[in-house]
Amino acid sequence: MRTFLAIAVLGGGVAHATVGSALRIADVAPDIPLIVVVLLALRRGPEFGCGAGFVAGLLQDAATGGLLGVQALTKAVVGFAIGMIGGRLRVSQPLVQIPGLVLLSVLEGLARFGLLQLFHFPAPFGELMTYVVLPQALYNGFLGAALVLALAWAETVKGRTP
């Protein structure tokens, strides 16, 4: 299980820059590490979510050549927050998963933008939201829901196997 978690966190962070392009639709790629962090935080709580978010985000920062620490911080916050409130959410329904992930992605984008503003990030907010954050948030929502369903199906199959 630990190996799986390590692969999920580390692989998710690094794979995003390498494999993520293959999942591109109309120039929009999903934020795979964010989805992985959310899924892990829901299952393992705020502490693990926070740590996983930090590691995945840091690797993502390093892999993509961005400012080290930006995504590490935002994803750590997301992992922590989801780990904290996850128990109170009915996340087994796709009708909750999709809007939930969309909202989370938007919040993470806003947080990232806010953080980058401290370091004089030049991109205009409107364009960033329209062309980057919102499309990616939608993509995350659907992909995340599909992953949740796939995981649930895999667990059901595993449970049936004697």
Place this chain on the structure above:
Amino acid sequence: MRIRALALLGIIAGVCLVLLTLQMRGRAGLASEALAVVTTPVQTVLARINRATLGVWGTYRDWKNVRADNRRLRDEAQRLRVEALRVTETDAENQRLRRLLALKESLPLETMAGEIIAREWGGWVRSLTVNRGRGDSVVRLTAVIAPEGLVGRIIDVRAGSSIVQVLTDPASNVGAHVVRSRTPGIVEGEPRGTLRFKYMARDGGGLRVGDMVVTSGLGGLFPGGIPIGRIRTIDDRGAALFSYAQVTPAVDFARIDEVLLLMGGAVRDVAASFKGDG
């Protein structure tokens, strides 16, 4: 538990902010390099896997595209074949109509073009239905011709169509003569769909295979000189009163699509309007 998580978040936030600040001051090279030691090999491996997977995927997509292209090109070829057939058909129709028009213009009679819309080809009756009827002033016994020769006569006129009794109909008979020898006789239809030329034996000495038989113009129904067909075989019955000759019709009744109806005017010899038939 919650305090531990909050403490972890605080530490992480602190580390991140320190990292960001160091980077803004140009001192984060070491951290980046340390992380690159971990990320670069993983990225290399993943990139190779990704490339291989994409290669397989690309091959599959190419294969699918080739299949789609193949299907598209087959459809295109089929469409073009149909188009070519249509063009050929239009060309043939064009030629037929030109010949019909040429005949119409050369005839010293009032004519009306008609289109064949049905055929009755059983042995009992051999007829064509033409899309001209009472509304077009067609009357019974109107002669029907084609650029090749005589087709038959109208035997039934309806509101929008007429029935043409074809020469090969068993009930059909037309006064005719052989062009070369002027031998008079009657062309009759036969149940098997052939034509025979019935003539007085005493007049038939000079008939030859290949002779052209045309309408005689006697009886006032058909103008004289309209080609009927050519003598194929001669059945000489010796001392019998009548002799017979099989005639190959000038018109292919099974393939004819357009005809001319001779609507009126003085009945006269129209042989000159049928070129090369004599």
